[in-house]
Amino acid sequence: AQSVTQLDSQVPVFEEAPVELRCNYSSSVSVYLFWYVQYPNQGLQLLLKYLSGSTLVKSINGFEAEFNKSQTSFHLRKPSVHISDTAEYFCAVINGGSQGNLIFGKGTKLSVKP
């Protein structure tokens, strides 16, 4: 069965520092990869996704993630974080050809300190 591993449960960083949130998935013939963000006491929102094409995908608020097939990774990065980026981030995968069931990692809590 497909699985997603987020290696860090919590990542504390200072404001304006770079950050990387790691995500690895179990290999499959074809997968679609997603990062969702959950702000405190809210539902999940799609941050960015990789479906095909360019392996580097970007969000509108400065995050980016790179699909690396050989390393089965989809790490999320931001060169300079803001206090408002404090949230929990979930990596998720869908098997190509499936009905669309998202399989989530356990989440990484990003805490940005002033």
Add this chain to the structure above:
Amino acid sequence: NAGVTQTPKFQVLKTGQSMTLQCAQDMNHEYMSWYRQDPGMGLRLIHYSVGAGITDQGEVPNGYNVSRSTTEDFPLRLLSAAPSQTSVYFCASSRPGALSEAFFGQGTRLTVV
């Protein structure tokens, strides 16, 4: 445009009680699903539906029932609540297929005492 609406937002149940968590979407999405979120566990799929009249089990279906009589609504029923069902429940909807963005409700925080 309301998106995905879940009610109630908070609920406390006694062990053995039953209740229904409501989920409604106004985007005409065929695919709907229920997840539970527990600390350190991420989100786990309970049940899902690919259209009216069609439901299927996810990763953790025990203790939960669902039905899908309309495209808009996908209620989740707890027939006899147990403390292990204390969790935050999220409903999501999307167009069918792997490429569509899933839209999530705000969640229902359920405590079973």
